[in-house]
Amino acid sequence: METAYVALEGGRVVEARSRAPGTTRGELVFTTAYTGYEESLTDPSYEEQVLTFSYPLIGNYGVREERFESDRVHPRAVVARELTDDVAEWLTEEDVPAIDHLDTRDLVTGIREEGAMKCGIAAGPDATEEAARAELSECKGMSEHTDIGQQVSVAERHTHNPNGDGPHVALVDCGAKGSITSSLVERGAVVDILPYDATAADVEHLDPDILFISNGPGDPENFTAAHALVEEFVGEVPLAGICLGQQVIAGALDGETEKMDFGHRGVNQPVRDLRSGRVVMTTQNHGYTVSEPGRLEVTQVNVNDDTPEGLESDDLDVITRQYHPEANPGPNDSLDFFDDVLALAEDAELTA
Ligand SMILES: NC(=O)CC[C@H](N)C(=O)O
CATH class of the missing domain: 3.50.30.20 (Carbamoyl-phosphate synthase small subunit, N-terminal domain)
Incomplete structure (x- = not known):
């Protein structure tokens, strides 16, 4: 042996x-x-x-x-x-x-x-x-990997489902899981994948219906380019995020993040929606959490420890989740998040 x-x-x-x-x-x-x-x-x-x-x-x-x-x-x-x-x-x-x-x-x-x-x-x-x-x-330590995005992101922009008839999503790849793209494409979206360090000019050039910040490794504070994109486009383009995406968006909108003791990793994390009272089982993989939601409203919480699992703003057209609605692994209970994201992309009335 x-x-x-x-x-x-x-x-x-x-x-x-x-x-x-x-x-x-x-x-x-x-x-x-x-x-x-x-x-x-x-x-x-x-x-x-x-x-x-x-x-x-x-x-x-x-x-x-x-x-x-x-x-x-x-x-x-x-x-x-x-x-x-x-x-x-x-x-x-x-x-x-x-x-x-x-x-x-x-x-x-x-x-x-x-x-x-x-x-x-x-x-x-x-x-x-x-x-x-x-x-x-x-x-x-995880926070010391200051350019971890470079290890996991795409080098060049590319498009999935270019002929789709749904909304146009600009997905900033901070280490995106494939199921996020496929969940959007299955619903008809055209998805442009951008490198983690995409600039405001890159996004402007695409003129997307929604800007989506993906999941990704390490400390959200190290994703400074994605943070800058949120600051630049909030109020002009709807915003969505999953996991690191929620953390980066909250951080850029006057919120804060902190490291958890041992995080949430598994496929049976219970999440309560504060408006409906409904609890769903979710897939999670994170070691940081939003500690202050800033300009966003906490709409969902973890049943075990009350940490924010969903953040939204009707005024700013923002919707984010800390857990993984795309599942893989894990339960499909929250796949309707992607319907909500695409509805936000279609219906947003931002005019700035
Ligand atoms: N899955 C993720 O996006 C994780 C986000 C972040 N790296 C954390 O550990 O909290």
């Missing part, structure tokens, strides 16, 4: 089995999702993180490309109680270290008590505790 080591912030080193070799480092987080490992592992919002699955068996229905949310695996390493051969082979091909046969309950309890933490990993025939510790000592 090939060995692996995880060195944790605070000094502890945990021994495990190597399933895909290599040394790496990242912020250790966990997801409680019990299904949808292909979607989670290809979600760009996990960039620079080490993803622990609290569900004990990962890989039991194989690996199929049509379920991927992007063209590569984004976590820097993968941790589970038991990884199947299919997943281990996929991660080996992708050059992403993976480890199993460790007590993930203990790891998850540690993260819940102490918060998401830095870690270093060494896995494979040459793995040593020292190598894992050396990785840990090089590990940066």
